Amino acid sequence: MTYNVAILGASGYTGAELVRIIATHPSLRVAALSADRKAGMEMSDVYPHLRHLDLPQLCTIEEIDFEQIDLAFAALPHGLSQALVRDLPKTVKVVDLGADFRLRDPKKYEFWYGAEHVAPELQKEAVYGLTEFYRDDIKNARLVAGTGCNAATVQFALRPLIAGGLIDLDDIICDLKNGLSGAGRSVKENMLFTERATNVEGYAQGGKHRHLGEFDQEFSAIAGRPVEIMFTPHLVPASRGILASCYVKGDAAAIHAALEAQYKDEPFIVVLPFGKAPGMGHVAGSNFCHIGVVGDRKTGRALVVSTLDNLNKGSSGQAVQNANLMLGLPETEGLMLSPVFP
Ligand SMILES: NC(=O)C1=CN([C@@H]2O[C@H](COP(=O)(O)OP(=O)(O)OC[C@H]3O[C@@H](n4cnc5c(N)ncnc54)[C@H](OP(=O)(O)O)[C@@H]3O)[C@@H](O)[C@H]2O)C=CC1
Numbered sequence: 001m002t003y004n005v006a007i008l009g010a011s012g013y014t015g016a017e018l019v020r021i022i023a024t025h026p027s028l029r030v031a032a033l034s035a036d037r038k039a040g041m042e043m044s045d046v047y048p049h050l051r052h053l054d055l056p057q058l059c060t061i062e063e064i065d066f067e068q069i070d071l072a073f074a075a076l077p078h079g080l081s082q083a084l085v086r087d088l089p090k091t092v093k094v095v096d097l098g099a100d101f102r103l104r105d106p107k108k109y110e111f112w113y114g115a116e117h118v119a120p121e122l123q124k125e126a127v128y129g130l131t132e133f134y135r136d137d138i139k140n141a142r143l144v145a146g147t148g149c150n151a152a153t154v155q156f157a158l159r160p161l162i163a164g165g166l167i168d169l170d171d172i173i174c175d176l177k178n179g180l181s182g183a184g185r186s187v188k189e190n191m192l193f194t195e196r197a198t199n200v201e202g203y204a205q206g207g208k209h210r211h212l213g214e215f216d217q218e219f220s221a222i223a224g225r226p227v228e229i230m231f232t233p234h235l236v237p238a239s240r241g242i243l244a245s246c247y248v249k250g251d252a253a254a255i256h257a258a259l260e261a262q263y264k265d266e267p268f269i270v271v272l273p274f275g276k277a278p279g280m281g282h283v284a285g286s287n288f289c290h291i292g293v294v295g296d297r298k299t300g301r302a303l304v305v306s307t308l309d310n311l312n313k314g315s316s317g318q319a320v321q322n323a324n325l326m327l328g329l330p331e332t333e334g335l336m337l338s339p340v341f342p
């Protein structure tokens, strides 16, 4: 059976990555592609690397006949999918790649995103999209909230350690290197080649990054008490990828053993041999996440390094993995492509 999917925000980076992934997916068919300023254009003019595909023209969301759509991917800026999902026919399943449904508490949403939620009833219904930890709920969900890409990278490293009581919960420091596509395709002054090509710079330091809301929610629920990590992302001169270096207090060998046990049957999470750390370039263009654990000469601390492609496992690959579960398809279908290297 083939399912018709709509990609809303197809002219953005995650939308284009969805198209690239779905192009070789045996059970999904791209039935509609939406854009805002680029509505009316051909996808091949917006993204020449997709020119070989036979794709529908970019249209506005209002022009899509959702009665013909089985599942919609919403790859839109924050805040837009709340009213949209509320007003869609209930027969349409939705995977939202943005932040609108990630936080269950409307007050927390308002705090981190600076606006009141217009569909709080859907916040309760939505299932958090970190597939490896929510797959049973995702199978039965109508609405799945894709995670933040930084949030996914760090959670793959830390969730098993928090659940296992293996680290000091009051001393977790996560330092991230981020590729620039995480900021989306719209033009921004601080994303100019001249300012990024030879520069490394932190952003949202000092507890200001919105993914802290996701970390607080998820880590505190696992620990059964408040957990607040320190988290600093840095822009690096790379198009894709996130590499998270997580400094934790705990026994490095025990931490490695816990990660190996957690992920031994997971097709997309690769735990490296003890003492080896992964590189951001080893997962590009793929739905894989690589994790490594390194001890330190100073006893009591371990370094856990986690890396994934923000446009793939961090958003669009994760979204297809979740869509597979929602549609009753094999979870890995269309996603086993190896990374691009170098
Ligand atoms: N980039 C990343 O690494 C990740 C992104 N996400 C989330 O995914 C979502 C999409 O991100 P990304 O692809 O980077 O964003 P982009 O800025 O690259 O793309 C945004 C898309 O939304 C469309 N759009 C913008 N405004 C409107 C509007 N008012 N009405 C309808 N459509 C509109 C744009 O159309 P047009 O081009 O015509 O203006 C474009 O197709 C965001 O919520 C983001 O936070 C999540 C994880 C990772």
Ligand SMILES: CC(=O)N[C@@H](CCC(=O)OP(=O)(O)O)C(=O)O
Binding pocket: 097, 098, 099, 147, 148, 149, 150, 178, 179, 180, 181, 182, 183, 210, 233, 235
């Ligand atoms: C480089 C860069 O700006 N990256 C974005 C990551 C995008 C993402 O996952 O986040 P949302 O879906 O929550 O916007 C950031 O750190 O905010």
